[in-house]
Amino acid sequence: MHDIFPTSFSRRAFLGMSAVALTPAISRAHLAPASAQVQTGSSRYLIASSYVPGIQAQDSAAYAVLTAANTFVIDDPLSPSAWTQANTPSPFTAMARYRSFAQMQTDFSANSVHSIYRSSGWFLYDPEFSTGWGTPDAEANDPWTACRHVGQYLHGKDYRVLMAPARDLGNAPNPVKPKLSGESLDEWYLRVHVGFCAEHADYFDVQAQADTTVAPAPTTYHDFYAGARSDVLDPTSGNPYAITFAGISTAYGTATQMLAAIHSGITYGGIWLNIPDNDYAKAAAFLKGV
Numbered sequence: 001m002h003d004i005f006p007t008s009f010s011r012r013a014f015l016g017m018s019a020v021a022l023t024p025a026i027s028r029a030h031l032a033p034a035s036a037q038v039q040t041g042s043s044r045y046l047i048a049s050s051y052v053p054g055i056q057a058q059d060s061a062a063y064a065v066l067t068a069a070n071t072f073v074i075d076d077p078l079s080p081s082a083w084t085q086a087n088t089p090s091p092f093t094a095m096a097r098y099r100s101f102a103q104m105q106t107d108f109s110a111n112s113v114h115s116i117y118r119s120s121g122w123f124l125y126d127p128e129f130s131t132g133w134g135t136p137d138a139e140a141n142d143p144w145t146a147c148r149h150v151g152q153y154l155h156g157k158d159y160r161v162l163m164a165p166a167r168d169l170g171n172a173p174n175p176v177k178p179k180l181s182g183e184s185l186d187e188w189y190l191r192v193h194v195g196f197c198a199e200h201a202d203y204f205d206v207q208a209q210a211d212t213t214v215a216p217a218p219t220t221y222h223d224f225y226a227g228a229r230s231d232v233l234d235p236t237s238g239n240p241y242a243i244t245f246a247g248i249s250t251a252y253g254t255a256t257q258m259l260a261a262i263h264s265g266i267t268y269g270g271i272w273l274n275i276p277d278n279d280y281a282k283a284a285a286f287l288k289g290v
Contacts, residue, residue, distance in 0.1 A: 043290060044270040046095070046124075046162070046205070046245060049073035049084040051273075054280040055287070062284035067091040072162075072270075074124055077104075078112050088116055095122040095162065099134040101150050108157075121159045125150045128166040129173075140172040143197050151200020162245070164205035164272070165197050186211065186224050195231025198242045204232045205245040205272050212252040212261045222264035229267070243269035248286070250275045255285035262290060 045066055052073060056063040070093055075084040077096035088094040096117040098104045104123075107113050117123065127135040127143050139146035143165040154161045170179040170188040177192040179185070189195075198204040206228040214220040225246055233240045246268040248258050262271065271290065275283045 043069060043268065044245075045069050045071040045287075046270060046272040047071060047073060048274070049075045049081055049087075049092075049094075051275045051278075051280075051283070052087075052092070053083060054275070054278060055283060058280035059284035059288070062287040065287045065290070072122060076114075077107055077117060077123075078114055080114055080116055085116060089120060093122060094120045095124050097124045097126055098150075099126050099128065100136055101125065101139055101146050101153070102136055103134070104150065105153070122162070123154055123159055124162050124164060126164045126166070127169065129168050129171050137173055140169055141174050142176045143169050143194065144176075147197035148200050155200065160202040161200075162203035162205060163197050163201040164207060164245075164247075165194050166207050167194075167210065169194070186220075190224070190227045190231070193231045193234075193237065195228045196234065196237040198232040198239045199237060201232075201239060201242050203243045203245060203270065204239075205247055205270075206232070207247040207272075208261075209247040209249040209252050209274065212248065213257055217253075217257065218261040218264040221261040222266055225266050225268075245270035245272050247272045247274070249273075250277055250279045250282045250286075255282045255289065258282075258286045259289045 047066070052063070052066065055066065070091070072095040073084055073088065073092045074095050074097045075081055077098060080094065084092075084094055094116045096113065104125075125147065127139050127146060129135065129140040147163050147165065150163070151161055167185040167189050169175070170185045179188040180191075183191070195204070195206070206225050208221050208225040208228070211221040211224050212218070229244045232238050232242055232244055244267075246262060246266060248262060248271055250258070251274070252258070253261075273283060273286070
């Protein structure tokens, strides 16, 4: 299997920078493009740290899948749980979740980002538009600029970033690329090339989970993910070295339907597994079936 987790970082951030002073770029000439890094049966996972104990209690074999995959666990940037602190950097890798670039800058300026993330070097930028989510309207309205600034900022500190702009950004109050009348969020996301937000990302998650059961399933999931991934890897506006994650959730469908989506012929370097309903039996069945 090709190496889907290069130790040298992809740095689209070294093109056209103006607002943030960055360290010199690391050459990417020796890295295989993501299109050649074909997924062949093993995957890295991304999961909220609060879900992992539930998986462990439910099914030791499913938990073993996560530990074997050097899974990223998402937690609070300032106050990660005692569990996260005890279980990173081994067998898990800590990743700080930010929903706001403005808040990220504030926290770094105050030197309040927890040391486990300074050690792991991994950050998640997860902008969405929903009540109480915490993404400022200015960032939700223009995720391309926001993601560029996040990538430049973190790469300037020699950290890595997974970008995960959501489909619901199409509902932002004053978007720079508005949704057309009658257009679905999937159609908007692909038409305006939200995947281009990967230009300054190391990893990029396509939040396709809501399409898991949309007819014709799993074709709808496959087509949306594949279209978005094509934009992510665009050599001009995206980043051909970015590693794409596929979003999946126990909130959408059965374990069998979740597996059908992941096995629909898509290419991915990781899976973001969300368990908002705490259905650990379903999540465990999925993990063992991947």
